[in-house]
Amino acid sequence: MNTRTVEKVINGQPTSDGAGVELVRMIGQPGLMDLDPFLLLDAFRSDNPNDYLAGFPEHPHRGFETVTYLLNGRMRHRDNAGNEGVIEPGGIQWMTAGRGIVHSEMPEQENGLMAGFQLWINLPAAHKMSAPAYQEHDAAQIPLETRSGTQIRVISGKTSQGTIGPVVQPLTDPLYLDVTLAPGIEFEETLAAQHNAFIQVIEGVVSLQAGDQSRVQLGRDQLAVLGKGERVVVHNEDQASRFLLVAGKPLNEPVARAGPFVMNTEAELRQAFSDYQRGDF
Ligand code: FE
Numbered sequence: 001m002n003t004r005t006v007e008k009v010i011n012g013q014p015t016s017d018g019a020g021v022e023l024v025r026m027i028g029q030p031g032l033m034d035l036d037p038f039l040l041l042d043a044f045r046s047d048n049p050n051d052y053l054a055g056f057p058e059h060p061h062r063g064f065e066t067v068t069y070l071l072n073g074r075m076r077h078r079d080n081a082g083n084e085g086v087i088e089p090g091g092i093q094w095m096t097a098g099r100g101i102v103h104s105e106m107p108e109q110e111n112g113l114m115a116g117f118q119l120w121i122n123l124p125a126a127h128k129m130s131a132p133a134y135q136e137h138d139a140a141q142i143p144l145e146t147r148s149g150t151q152i153r154v155i156s157g158k159t160s161q162g163t164i165g166p167v168v169q170p171l172t173d174p175l176y177l178d179v180t181l182a183p184g185i186e187f188e189e190t191l192a193a194q195h196n197a198f199i200q201v202i203e204g205v206v207s208l209q210a211g212d213q214s215r216v217q218l219g220r221d222q223l224a225v226l227g228k229g230e231r232v233v234v235h236n237e238d239q240a241s242r243f244l245l246v247a248g249k250p251l252n253e254p255v256a257r258a259g260p261f262v263m264n265t266e267a268e269l270r271q272a273f274s275d276y277q278r279g280d281f
Helices: 266-277
Strands: 006-011 013-017 021-027 038-046 056-061 064-072 075-079 084-087 092-096 101-107 114-122 133-137 144-147 150-156 175-181 186-190 196-203 206-209 215-218 222-226 231-236 241-248 256-258 261-263
Touching (some): 006 215, 038 196, 064 075, 075 092, 084 092, 231 241, 261 266
Antiparallel strands (some): 021 038, 056 101, 064 092, 075 084, 075 101
């Protein structure tokens, strides 16, 4: 089996979004504009309420999916399709914006640690204008696969040992795993050979092989873009570590993006702005 090597290491770019939420942008920044079908990955982690209290008040989306995975804290979501819910630690919210949705994402706490990720996954042209959809799964609904020294929370996709996550999306076939390794453990997993994949470190230090046989070390808020191949091997160093392993089927379509809209052409973006301004979302 062909083992994937590290193609590129991305350091997160501190930025602010929404009404003033401090976060670290991993995908969707100059170092990595996208990794087809992934359009954006934001990491947020702060115990300073000034960094997150302002939240993400009402805003629109069209043409893709937003996936929020919360590690710490509580976040309330509300949208104009009538969905509302609170995501708690270990919970996931998977929103398919499709032709258009207007939503808000606000912290449901006034102090304490808030940490998690938001990932944007593209939709193919033929599905960008589909009806919006929403699903939410709390920590108890996310299966936990246990191997020796290894714990894997399976949010979407299927592991090589057959554990299946609650989210199924055949259009991009995403695999979304949250992996925790005990010290010194090596983690191995098979991946669809042609899917794009990355690793995002949450804590600890892991190492993977680079193309020139050297080893690449990755720490918190570093992301490794993986080359193609059937399997990934992640070696853990001398402390516990935790990382996301995410993979998906590339769409190979043109990407036109502006703020909260991601379409295939500039004309479709203009249409999105005018539809939203007309209140047609
Ligand atoms: Fe949003």
